[in-house]
Amino acid sequence: MSGVREQKKLETQQAIQAAAVKLFSEKSFENTSIEDIAKEAGIGKTTVYGYFATKNDIFISYCDEELDHAFMQLQSTDSAEKPICDLLVDFFMIKFTFVTKNQEFGRQMLREMVFPCEVNEKAKVHDQRYFDILEGFFNAAQERNEISQEHELFNLSVHFFSLYLGLLAGWYTGYLNSLPEAEEAMRILFRQAIGGIQ
Amino acid sequence: MSGVREQKKLETQQAIQAAAVKLFSEKSFENTSIEDIAKEAGIGKTTVYGYFATKNDIFISYCDEELDHAFMQLQSTDSAEKPICDLLVDFFMIKFTFVTKNQEFGRQMLREMVFPCEVNEKAKVHDQRYFDILEGFFNAAQERNEISQEHELFNLSVHFFSLYLGLLAGWYTGYLNSLPEAEEAMRILFRQAIGGIQ
DNA sequence: TTAAAATCTCGAACTCGTTCGAGATTTATT
């Protein structure tokens, strides 16, 4: 009977993850201690470290779950026949709204995702999914001749993603204070990008 | 004889700041404890808290000093008769080089500056100085008709600053691995922004 | 079946950021 240990390990792992999701949502990252998580998961505090190297790692796996949920919402972006600018604004405003919904959670997550301590393969997979969607948008826009063929899809995606990042920075540094304000700023920047500044 | 206390307070403040600069440079933020700083400054660990509310605050004041130095270098950007694209690349590559010179320091600083815990007036002053320079560039470019008058200087600055941020994110998430690579990517994005993508 | 190896668990302890509280020093008041 091999695999008892493996089975238990999986269960414990999931128990920790579930406890973290629950407590981070109820209280928040800062207000949840490792001991809280351990207690909720029914194990000793030290045992947690057999599964996650640091408290931050638990947070990152929590982010992964949250992002998965958010991704569902995103996929339903109605990519019908809208002009590319509107489409992009819709797309990024969903992300923006999600990430700034909870100021603290968003900040913490962005710090980890945008300026991570070490290259994180899992995050790259996430990014790739978003970029796939974006590239789909641009590809369609190129085919209907709304935008030029001369730019690579990846570079286009990076461009708009960067503008999105800049807006988030503006939010967290206090330049933007409401969603409509953010959307207006986003529209201005996106139009600049599309039309050029020459 | 009034002011003995004030005098001492100033000295202590400077001693802490100097100790922090020294130790953060030698070891790094994480590897420097408050106690280390206190010892170096010749005071008790608790006393530090009379001057800075948190360890992070010490780091932020350290950043301010570093950024001041970096700013000097920046001002000397030769804004002669270069095309705006080259000028912007030069400008932002100085910033990029500075901030990524020490991977860990840069990451920590960017986290604080881009996604700060609370709105930080001092950081805004810094940003303003950079934006002033950028707006100067754009203004000159508009006057020699290199770029259109229709965009506000501020929005233009935000646009390129955002692209710069996106590149830093690319650096820290492992998409960019060398300065020449970063510069090439920057040039591509900047050209996209200038020429538009239509 | 059994002994050795590998792995898992958790109480105790360590580190470091931060707060408390009480005594020391300076300033203000008369």
Next chain:
DNA sequence: AATAAATCTCGAACGAGTTCGAGATTTTAA
């Protein structure tokens, strides 16, 4: 000059993340 008020300092202690080490459990090998 003397005393009260304000401020500064730092040893002690607390809280939370993390590591140590030793015993318990499971796997492997014979």
